[in-house]
Amino acid sequence: MGLELYLDLLSQPCRAVYIFAKKNNIPFEFKHVELFKGQQYREEFGKVNILKKVPALKDGVFTLAESTAILLYLSRKYNTPDHWYPSDTQKRARVDEYLSWHHTNIRSNAGKALWIKVLIPLFTGQTLPPEKLQEVMDELAISLKQFEEKFLQDKPFIVGSEISLADLMAIVELMQPIGVGCDIFEDRPKLSEWRNRVEEAVGKELFQEAHELILNIKELSNIQIDPQLKEHLAPVLRKMMK
């Protein structure tokens, strides 16, 4: 039994794991957990990840949640090139520093545009006032400013001259608002150049492949939403709509 990665490419951290595994030729079975169909709530998937979230990993009897943990596990098990998680203590610390800060800054803000523009209307039938989107984009702008000033600065990549897990986790989040027409790279030339470098380092074809779903998310506006999923999300939706 080989490595299994439980993924839905609509999810930012899933894309990071997918890209990393593919780029490094790590053999794995793609186990599709369709979020819109509520498959993350199935009992079977609960045995892989009791937290009922993607991405998740299954390696023999060993199961693992959390994309950061999965990326680090894969990098160690498959001995991926050093630049992804440099052995140099200070460079490694820079990756750790970004991966930690990322959760409550880039990650917490970048995904909201999709919720406001597509998911909430899809699940509730209600559209939110434009101020709501503006509020969310303003918060993301603050995170982006800190990203450029503290983490990227004038370097090609977050750690220095080579791409690392930090850049990978960041880029997949920043592609989320692009999918709903919020081009956060517009008017941000430094960020735009960094994005190009990351795409180049990952490989344009692989990058496009990973992002195909999210960049065509508007096509999903007509799909049938699983009713159980609606129920699960009700409290989250209520909170976001306040």
Added chain:
Amino acid sequence: MVVELFLDLRSQPCRALFIFAKKNNIPFEFKHVELLKGQHLSEEFGKVNVLKKVPALKDGAFTLAESTAILLYLSRKFNTPDHWYPSDLQKRARVDEYLSWQHTTIREKGCKIFITKVLVPLVVGQPFSPEKLEEAVEELNSALKQFEEKFLQDKPFIVGNEISLADLVAIVELMQPVGCGCDIFENRPKLVEWRSRVEEAVGKELFQQAHEIMLNVKNMSTTQLPPELREHLKQLLKP
């Protein structure tokens, strides 16, 4: 030149770092950044951490933010005992898994209780909102349920038989609501036992020392916040 750790023990991640460094006899200079005096907003501290947050580390010309990063950096540089961040691939993954998950769950919700009950009243000069506190407690309850079911289960510590960075990062966060008078350990015997084991593994004296300020947080209610800090917090804490 010795490692400088910029800390305020009112902050949970600062306590994790303080305990880790002391426990492992890592020589460091304690640079006190008094949050209630707004010292983290100073230009000088901004040179150490442009994000203006504690904890922060300065090791010669090298500066570092984020407690997870600092803990890992110290564990590597000072070659601390294996159990803190086990070299076994799967055990290490369990630590990484917890350190990642906790940001938006245990940490966020534990902070929310402190913010609702102590910080907001201090900033706006009004008593705390019981509804908001109840909401915050409910959210932490959900996170605690997941903590017990997924991360702790029936093991002595998160990874297994020995304490690791995961337990350390968890315990300091869970002491925050306790310091505000919300005893989240009440009616949770498994969690209480885990806490005792963690205190034992860290050393009771060191644990108490790290938590002294927080456990006397009621003294904060009479604190006068400097106006710049008050304004800064008003912006930060907008609902």
